[in-house]
Amino acid sequence: MNEMRLTEREDVTMAESKISARGVQVYYGDNHAIKDVDVDIQDKTVTAFIGPSGCGKSTFLRCLNRMNDTIDICRVEGDIRLDNEDIYDKRVDPVQLRAKVGMVFQKPNPFPKSIYDNVAYGPRIHGLARSKAELDEIVEKSLRRGAIWDEVKDRLHAPGTGLSGGQQQRLCIARAVATEPEVLLMDEPCSALDPIATSQVEELISELKENFSVVIVTHSMQQAARVSQKTAFFHLGVLVEYGETAQIFTNPRDPRTESYITGRIG
Amino acid sequence: MAVGLITLIVLLIGAAGFVAGRSRALTTAGGDIRKLHSLPGYSGQAVLVFAVAPALILMAFWLVFQPLYVETRVAGMIDAADIAEGSSQNLVMSDVRRIATGLDAAIGQGVLSADDLARIHAAPDDIRSRLGEVGIAVGSDIRPGVLRAAEEYRRVTGMLRGAMSVAVIGLSLAGAAFAYTRLSPEFRARNVSETAVRMLLLLASCVAILTTAGIVLSLLFESAHFFRLYPWQDFLFNATWNPQFRGGSDLGILPLLWGTLYVSFVALLFAVPIGLMAAIYMAEYATRRVRSVVKPLIEILAGIPTIVYGLFALITVGPLLRDYFAEPMGLGNSSSSVMTAGLVMGIMLIPFVSSLSDDIINAVPQSLRDGSYGLGATKSETIRQVIVPAALPGVIGAILLAASRAIGETMIVVMGAGASAKLSVNPFEAMTTITVKIVSQLTGDTEFASPETLVAFALGLSLFVVTLGLNILALWIVRRYREQYE
Structure with a gap:
């Protein structure tokens, strides 16, 4: 009886959460980088990963779309499920997975192509548009979602590398959004940007959560507090605490979390 | 005094100055190097620079201008009567120079004494046999005017050489003394040393530039000479290459230019795809271990002398292509062909492109x-659509560099494609290139002033223009697109 109620409850969490990770271990060669992490990431929510440098938050983020596969010495163990499907299953094609789980990187990395081609890159690869008109539509919609349409609509065929840093990052977000992902992973998306560009990107993140599940790694606790609903605190490869952002910042349960957010460690 | 000896003395003065300067710097600071603006070694270097640099520069200029001065002075002494029929002022002057060196050698070896030299005007015929004894052969009998000019040449040269020794060594000593007396704890020897290093580096880069300029100028002058003897319209637009040693040759560059471009094109047709794909494999797919083995192996290809490639073309590739491709397809029966040379040259160029x-x-x-x-692209999609476009300017630069190499290649063409100048599109026919013809025109036994020989310079100039154009194009492409990523 007791056991049955337990399984029932787990089913409920499964349905709510977009990604659920259980017992995730990551090794870089002999280095045990992530130790036994369990996390449930909810749909249409911004989840922030915070923690000092080298705590494994970026590594864990890169497990969620199997970007760690491109690193030879990296080994991932444990169970990560997207919509209740094991993403490390042999039948799953990491390339398809990455179309569903988009990623935005720390440094803006537009391709050396035009703004239009940057955004159209994903849709072209995955065959999302049947005609040129449809592709134009996808590009415009993505650039609008990336909150950069008004700034670039007159120069869609200018090189993407000619934009300012903040514009480049929003272009990269638009590019990631264009493949219609279900989850958007952001690895310190504002660390190379100035305060004005940062606030623009943060605003954008808040809008993106209407359609996507967003996971953001950040060094800035203020940023985590501003944009996220859920916060996970990592320390030395361990997930120390995970909960509502407000609770983590006002009433942390773990003394290590409290030390970090008050600035005593990190 | 000989130039080498003067240089050695100047360097010795410099070395002594270095030691003296270093110890003086220490002395002026009372043995405490913290009081010095610069470390004692820099003071030594400053003295060294002042001792050596001005002296050597003076010597270089002296060596350039002394012969000019002597020539003009001596040339005035030769009357029109001394210049024989069919000869020229230049030829007589070269006789004067040779007699002067001959006299030096004769005195040096004891064949002639200084007294003999004084009496020599009495028997100018005698001098010819005397010079013959020391290995200087003079074509005709020596006219008294020429002999006087030679003696004057010898005298002025000897005098100036002596003056130069004094001036250079004196300047060296003066420079060392000047710098030595300036040394004090406040002396900014470090900055002097910095300037000297900068000048040295500047000089090194100037050498390369001046050499290029020199090569271009010599090509230009000789080509101008050629075009006075042979009309440039014929050279550029005549479709026949048929040099005759008796004269009346057809010296059209078109067949050679065609051969050059055809062979290079075939070579690039092999080298570019293979090299590029090898590069992509090594950069994107190969594991570190594979790469560490494969890359050096490919680069070995670049180290093989081209004559060895030529042998390979002559003995292996040529007959192979003839027996299995050209003859069955009825395209020819020559083992020397554009295809042979192009294929082998392509193999040679693979490492240039791939590396x-x-x-x-x-x-x-x-x-x-x-x-x-992160957007869900596969490896090959990423390579095709992102990496190769981003790397394209550099890759094109690499290809054009390989093309310059192909255009300038000689040995493989001689042994692989033959030496007959033809305008043909059949790749299994023997053709030849500009470089091969430069060699064969210069190694013939025609006289040097004939158009058949001088054409080599015009060919060289054309080749230079083509490769220079390619290099400029490569530089332009690389510059134009370089900042696409960052």
Whole structure:
């Protein structure tokens, strides 16, 4: 009886959460980088990963779309499920997975192509548009979602590398959004940007959560507090605490979390 | 005094200045180097620079201008009567120079004494046999005017040489003394040394530039000479290459230019795809272990002398192509063909393309790869659509560099494609290139002033223009597109 109620409850969490990770271990060669992490990431929510440098938050983020596969010495163990499907299953094609789980990187990395081609890159690869008109539509919609349409609509065929840093990052977000992902992973998306560009990107993140599940790694606790609903605190490869952002910042349960957010460690 | 000896003395003065300057710097600071503006070694270097640099510069200029001065002075002494029929002032002057060196050698070896020299005007015929004894052969009998000029030449040269020794060594000593007396704890020897290093580096880069300028000028002058003897319209537009040693040759560059471009094109047709794909494999797919073996192996190809490639073309590739392709297809029966040379040259060029492209592909930032993988692109999609376009300017630069190499290649063409100048599109026919013809025109036994020989310079100039154009194009492409990523 007791056991049955337990399984029932787990089913409920499964349905709510977009990604659920259980017992995730990551090794870089002999280095045990992530130790036994369990996390449930909810749909249409911004989840922030915070923690000092080298705590494994970026590594864990890169497990969620199997970007760690491109690193030879990296080994991932444990169970990560997207919509209740094991993403490390042999039948799953990491390339398809990455179309569903988009990623935005720390440094803006537009391709050396035009703004239009940057955004159209994903849709072209995955065959999302049947005609040129449809592709134009996808590009415009993505650039609008990336909150950069008004700034670039007159120069869609200018090189993407000619934009300012903040514009480049929003272009990269638009590019990631264009493949219609279900989850958007952001690895310190504002660390190379100035305060004005940062606030623009943060605003954008808040809008993106209407359609996507967003996971953001950040060094800035203020940023985590501003944009996220859920916060996970990592320390030395361990997930120390995970909960509502407000609770983590006002009433942390773990003394290590409290030390970090008050600035005593990190 | 000989130039080598003067240089050695100047360097010795410099070395002594270095030691003296260093110890003086220490003395002026009372043995405490913390009081010095610069470390004692720099003071030594400053003295060394002042002792050596001005002296050597003076000597260089002296050596350039002394012969000019002597020539003009001596040339005035030769009357029109001394210049024989069919000869020229230049030829007589070269006789004067040779007699002067001959006299020096004769005195040096004891064949002639200084007294003999004084009496020599009495028997100018005698001098010819005397010079013959020391290995200087003079064509005709020596006219008294020429002999006087030679003696004057010898006297002025000897005098100036002596003056130069004094001036150079004196300047060296003066420079060393000047710098030595200036030494004090406040003396900014470090900055002097910095300037000296900068000048040295500047000089080194000037040598390369001046050499290029020199090569171009010599090509230009000789080509101008050629075009006075042979009309440039014929050279550029005549479709026949048929040099005759008796004269009346057809010296049209078209067949040679065609051969050059055809062979290079075939070579690039092999080298570019293979080299590029090898580069992509090494940069993107190969594991570190494979790469560390494969890359040096490919680069070995670049180290093989081209004559060895030529042998390979002559003995292996040529007959193979003839027996299995040209003859069955009825395209020819010559083992020397454009295809043979092009194929072998292509193999030679693979490492040029692959090695450079590999470096360039590696220089594409990892962030671009991550961005593409993060959007769900596969490895080959990423390579085709992101990495190769980003690396393209550099890759084109590499290809054009390989093209310059192909155009300038000689040995493989001689042994692979033959030496007959033809305008044909059949790749299994023997053709030849500009470089091969330069060699054969210069190694013939025609006299040097004939158009058949001088055409080599015009060919060289054309080749230079073509490769220079390619290099400029390569530089322009690389510059134009270089800042696409970053």
